[in-house]
Amino acid sequence: MVQSGIKSPQPYARMKARSTIDWNQYEPGEFYDEIISHSGRARPATRSLVAFIRKQTIKHLVSRQHAADLAIQEMGITFTVYSEGQNIDRSWPMDIIPRIIPLQEWRILEEGLIQRLTALNMFIDDIYNKQQILKDNIVPRDIINSSPEFLKECVGAKPRYGVWSHICGSDLVRDSDGTVYVLEDNLRVPSGVSYMLENRAISKRVLPQLFDRNSILPVADYPSQLFDMLVSLSPRAIKHPEIVVMTPGVFNSAYFEHAYLAQRMGAELVEGADLVVGSDDKVYMKTIRGLAPVDVIYRRINDDFLDPDVFRPESTLGTPGLFRAWRKGNVGLANAPGAGVADDKVIYTFVPAIIKYYLDQDPIIPNVPSFLCVNSKHRKYVLENLANMVVKPANESGGYGMLVGPASSKKERALFAELIKKNPRNYMAQPALKLSTAPTLCGNHIEPRHLDLRPFVLQGKNHYVTAGGLTRVALRKGSLVVNSSQGGGSKDTWIVDTEAS
Amino acid sequence: MLSRTAERVYWLGRFLERAENTARLMLVRHQAILDLPKEVQPGWEILLDVLGAHENFAALPGVANEKNIISYVFGERDNPSSIISSLTSARENMRTTREILPSETWERVNSLYLSVARRSTKDLPRGMRHSVLNNIVQSSQQITGLLAGSMNHDAAYQFIRLGRNLERADMSTRIIDAASAGLMGDEEYIIPFRNVLWISVLQSLSAYQMYRLNVQRNVSPQDVLGFLFQSPVFPRAVAHCLGEIEHSVELLPDNPPVLKAVVKVRRKLQSKDFSDQQGAALHDFIDELQIQLEDVHRAISNAWFSPGES
Numbered sequence: 155m156v157q158s159g160i161k162s163p164q165p166y167a168r169m170k171a172r173s174t175i176d177w178n179q180y181e182p183g184e185f186y187d188e189i190i191s192h193s194g195r196a197r198p199a200t201r202s203l204v205a206f207i208r209k210q211t212i213k214h215l216v217s218r219q220h221a222a223d224l225a226i227q228e229m230g231i232t233f234t235v236y237s238e239g240q241n242i243d244r245s246w247p248m249d250i251i252p253r254i255i256p257l258q259e260w261r262i263l264e265e266g267l268i269q270r271l272t273a274l275n276m277f278i279d280d281i282y283n284k285q286q287i288l289k290d291n292i293v294p295r296d297i298i299n300s301s302p303e304f305l306k307e308c309v310g311a312k313p314r315y316g317v318w319s320h321i322c323g324s325d326l327v328r329d330s331d332g333t334v335y336v337l338e339d340n341l342r343v344p345s346g347v348s349y350m351l352e353n354r355a356i357s358k359r360v361l362p363q364l365f366d367r368n369s370i371l372p373v374a375d376y377p378s379q380l381f382d383m384l385v386s387l388s389p390r391a392i393k394h395p396e397i398v399v400m401t402p403g404v405f406n407s408a409y410f411e412h413a414y415l416a417q418r419m420g421a422e423l424v425e426g427a428d429l430v431v432g433s434d435d436k437v438y439m440k441t442i443r444g445l446a447p448v449d450v451i452y453r454r455i456n457d458d459f460l461d462p463d464v465f466r467p468e469s470t471l472g473t474p475g476l477f478r479a480w481r482k483g484n485v486g487l488a489n490a491p492g493a494g495v496a497d498d499k500v501i502y503t504f505v506p507a508i509i510k511y512y513l514d515q516d517p518i519i520p521n522v523p524s525f526l527c528v529n530s531k532h533r534k535y536v537l538e539n540l541a542n543m544v545v546k547p548a549n550e551s552g553g554y555g556m557l558v559g560p561a562s563s564k565k566e567r568a569l570f571a572e573l574i575k576k577n578p579r580n581y582m583a584q585p586a587l588k589l590s591t592a593p594t595l596c597g598n599h600i601e602p603r604h605l606d607l608r609p610f611v612l613q614g615k616n617h618y619v620t621a622g623g624l625t626r627v628a629l630r631k632g633s634l635v636v637n638s639s640q641g642g643g644s645k646d647t648w649i650v651d652t653e654a655s
Numbered sequence: 656m657l658s659r660t661a662e663r664v665y666w667l668g669r670f671l672e673r674a675e676n677t678a679r680l681m682l683v684r685h686q687a688i689l690d691l692p693k694e695v696q697p698g699w700e701i702l703l704d705v706l707g708a709h710e711n712f713a714a715l716p717g718v719a720n721e722k723n724i725i726s727y728v729f730g731e732r733d734n735p736s737s738i739i740s741s742l743t744s745a746r747e748n749m750r751t752t753r754e755i756l757p758s759e760t761w762e763r764v765n766s767l768y769l770s771v772a773r774r775s776t777k778d779l780p781r782g783m784r785h786s787v788l789n790n791i792v793q794s795s796q797q798i799t800g801l802l803a804g805s806m807n808h809d810a811a812y813q814f815i816r817l818g819r820n821l822e823r824a825d826m827s828t829r830i831i832d833a834a835s836a837g838l839m840g841d842e843e844y845i846i847p848f849r850n851v852l853w854i855s856v857l858q859s860l861s862a863y864q865m866y867r868l869n870v871q872r873n874v875s876p877q878d879v880l881g882f883l884f885q886s887p888v889f890p891r892a893v894a895h896c897l898g899e900i901e902h903s904v905e906l907l908p909d910n911p912p913v914l915k916a917v918v919k920v921r922r923k924l925q926s927k928d929f930s931d932q933q934g935a936a937l938h939d940f941i942d943e944l945q946i947q948l949e950d951v952h953r954a955i956s957n958a959w960f961s962p963g964e965s
Contacts, residue, residue: 228765229765417755424657441656442959
């Protein structure tokens with residue numbers, strides 16, 4: 155195929171130049187753009203997308219975006235935000251222009267993600283059992299002892315296959331030189347996978363033409379992969395173990411996803427009050443036929459709330475006795491309690507060493523260089539360079555309690571300096587990366603917006619990585635915050651095989 | 656099937672049916688204006704009577720005129736029996752059980768809710784009423800049809816069907832009760848219009864055409880009552896609803912206590928003779944019937960929604 159560079163528009167495009175999309179107006183500047191290269195041309199995997207958009211009028215694209223918004227509203231694809239003490243159900247924001255990753259690059263990332271999760275699971279299993287990595291002084295013992303995510307109740311537990319985090323969502327970002335980094339790992343209850351699936355359903359609805367021209371990896375088998383992984387955790391060797399999804403309830407921000415996954419897997423969606431632990435330390439659910447045994451629980455409820463007998467006694471979301479049933483091996487829990495010890499943002503900085511230690515391999519996907527505030531030299535550097543750093547608390551997610559240096563005010567920086575000095579263990583910092591961009595429909599223009607990627611990795615008896623993942627995009631110009639709770643949007647993510655035709 | 660899920664889909668069935676019936680009632684009341692001279696038209700308050708919402712409405716500042724009653728019954732979220740409240744509850748019950756329901760039905764319920772929610776903050780002028788209310792009835796029919804045609808007829812389906820038919824039976828008794836209250840007197844001015852009024856009772860249950868087909872006589876009070884209460888073939892007749900309930904109950908586990916409650920109401924209904932029904936006696940009969948329908952609900956709840964707690 156001849157390079158159809160965007161600086162030499164095809165005759166058709168020139169004819170209608172006035173009304174169709176002009177890529178020459180698109181300026182990603184110093185950032186790496188996922189679709190358009192620095193020379194202003196389409197990247198090899200994005201050519202047919204760029205050519206397609208060039209033939210569209212902005213009016214047509216906007217009408218497709220409206221069709222997508224309407225479909226999202228009618229399908230009831232929502233997420234919940236907490237604002238001013240209220241829960242508000244919002245429609246899921248999705249930009250119709252897909253984000254594209256070439257298959258060859260994806261294969262490497264996939265391998266890197268599996269490598270990472272394998273090592274992290276070995277680490278967690280070690281921490282709760284022999285603690286060899288602490289004895290060998292690879293990870294300082296204090297960091298584990300002071301981690302609120304280290305659950306002493308889990309010491310000595312041996313979940314199947316030595317796997318604690320069965321479902322992991324790691325956030326990947328790309329810097330201006332094109333390098334992809336792992337920004338953080340979510341080993342507890344990562345969410346977003348349903349939106350990945352729904353984004354694909356929506357783009358097939360509104361831009362079906364594009365699917366003919368590209369060889370795009372399908373994403374739809376995630377629920378069955380998840381189901382198979384959960385089945386592999388069943389303590390009973392029976393053909394059809396009972397798998398349930400456990401939700402804190404309809405007020406949880408990810409309730410949509412809990413219901414969605416239960417539906418797609420044909421599993422019961424249960425709340426804590428639907429389950430009981432019998433005097434035999436086995437788990438049952440209350441059904442119209444009385445009590446029925448439960449084998450595996452995909453729990454979407456935090457450790458703290460899981461079992462009021464062991465953790466927060468006032469919690470009404472969990473089920474008394476659940477932890478005991480798990481310790482006795484009578485029920486599979488995904489993810490296992492205590493898995494969060496490895497997604498502490500301070501532990502994150504040790505992941506390359508952890509991979510080396512357990513697998514004797516170099517990490518395939520690098521970490522973002524990080525500074526631990528507990529280390530006095532690092533802390534000094536962070537405090538002196540706050541305006542260029544992103545500061546994160548060790549145990550928050552959803553983008554809460556973060557300082558984004560380049561976008562912060564002097565007052566916010568002063569506040570964070572105080573916070574860091576008061577509790578250095580709780581903070582780590584990274585240089586603010588120049589996050590990559592992709593063309594995004596903003597009103598009546600196509601403009602570059604920053605984005606990241608959250609692929610989902612499964613580990614039970616086997617491994618599985620989603621084909622791509624959830625691309626989150628910061629909709630505000632120049633913003634680096636992609637969280638949907640903070641005004642972020644999303645894109646369908648395509649892994650495109652350029653060698654297939 | 657989880658007890659909690661069973662309970663929620665049961666209420667989904669009830670609230671959808673309630674919204675549909677309320678819309679039907681408003682439609683018929685709306686059409687009656689066009690047929691009858693003002694002095695014989697039943698007041699708009701009849702809507703409040705049917706829904707048992709008189710006291711709550713009276714506590715509000717507005718006067719009981721057409722505009723206020725319509726808004727109250729259609730779009731008032733503080734009125735638990737308004738159409739918008741029923742649809743809100745139906746949607747909420749569905750939102751929390753959507754994993755077991757066909758996804759198109761959720762899309763239909765959601766978009767019905769959204770269209771009524773958008774409308775509910777405004778008045779419902781006469782010119783728009785027919786299309787808005789008719790849309791509710793049609794959407795609700797469409798949802799029922801989708802469920803019947805695309806969902807496994809498993810336990811979950813039986814619970815929806817139970818909810819729908821119990822609510823329908825209850826609503827039918829309320830409509831007959833409220834409508835016949837004004838029809839039983841012998842006031843001279845009513846007599847020439849009595850037929851039209853009884854026809855409008857039939858119409859509010861979409862029963863007129865089916866009545867003619869089935870009864871093949873002129874409209875008379877005892878025939879109308881007999882048809883609406885006892886017809887085994889008309890889907891909105893109380894006896895037919897009870898037959899549906901009985902059929903669903905038979906398909907569910909551990910059913911004897913519920914079956915007993917259903918059979919009790921059905922027997923009472925079958926043995927009733929409506930030829931000498933006077934106003935107060937009819938009202939008392941309907942009251943007893945409603946209490947027994949409530950017993951059926953309680954039996955369902957004890958048997959399946961709260962295992963080990965009864």
